[in-house]
Amino acid sequence: MNAVDKYYKTKQELLQEGSYAVKIFCDASLKDGVLVSAIYIDDHIRIHTKTKYLKNEKNIQKGEAYAIKMALDHIAKHFYKEAIIYTEIDSIIHTHLFSVVLGKTKIQEIPKQIRPTARMHQKLWSQFRYVYRMNKRIVLQKIESNKNPAHAIACQEREKILRPQVQSAWKRWLITLCNRLIAQLSK
Numbered sequence: 001m002n003a004v005d006k007y008y009k010t011k012q013e014l015l016q017e018g019s020y021a022v023k024i025f026c027d028a029s030l031k032d033g034v035l036v037s038a039i040y041i042d043d044h045i046r047i048h049t050k051t052k053y054l055k056n057e058k059n060i061q062k063g064e065a066y067a068i069k070m071a072l073d074h075i076a077k078h079f080y081k082e083a084i085i086y087t088e089i090d091s092i093i094h095t096h097l098f099s100v101v102l103g104k105t106k107i108q109e110i111p112k113q114i115r116p117t118a119r120m121h122q123k124l125w126s127q128f129r130y131v132y133r134m135n136k137r138i139v140l141q142k143i144e145s146n147k148n149p150a151h152a153i154a155c156q157e158r159e160k161i162l163r164p165q166v167q168s169a170w171k172r173w174l175i176t177l178c179n180r181l182i183a184q185l186s187k
Helices: 003-015 060-078 090-101 112-120 122-133 149-162 169-185
Strands: 022-031 034-042 047-054 082-087 137-142
Touching (some): 003 090, 003 137, 022 060, 022 149, 034 060, 047 060, 047 149, 060 082, 060 090, 060 112, 060 122, 090 112, 090 122, 090 137, 112 122, 122 137
Parallel strands (some): 022 082, 082 137
Antiparallel strands (some): 022 034, 034 047
16 A cells, blocks of 8 residues: 555544544634634544734745644644644645655655645645654645634634724723622622
């Protein structure tokens, strides 16, 4: 069995109903020059979310790649053995297949259509290779933005950055006082 067949067999096993694989949804949101990467992690016990504002980046694909990097960091930190990483960008999935699964480390060995993606995210592919050497079973899966919970999180965080709600100290104090009063009255 070659590497691609083994990868697709692993993918089929992890996507089956009842699998214990951790599901990590990745997305990035760009609007008015503000790029936010987000991940939504479902590890069957609890749900985590992480976001990162990328100040100097203006490329949505780089934001998505950064979200995948955050997912890989989370997998390594929490010692997950199996994980499915969901992403919306096809070129990242195809480049992952060539750069990581087939082990094509030279740009010339990769098809011309996906070479720009391979060049753009070289650190991501080396991080994937590192995680694979740790005997972790990780696959990438395509997802649509309307089914991706990380999409809503990224958009929400981006809006917080674009339109911060500034409250003065006296308003915060008044809200705290009202909440305490309500808590006392409800006893």
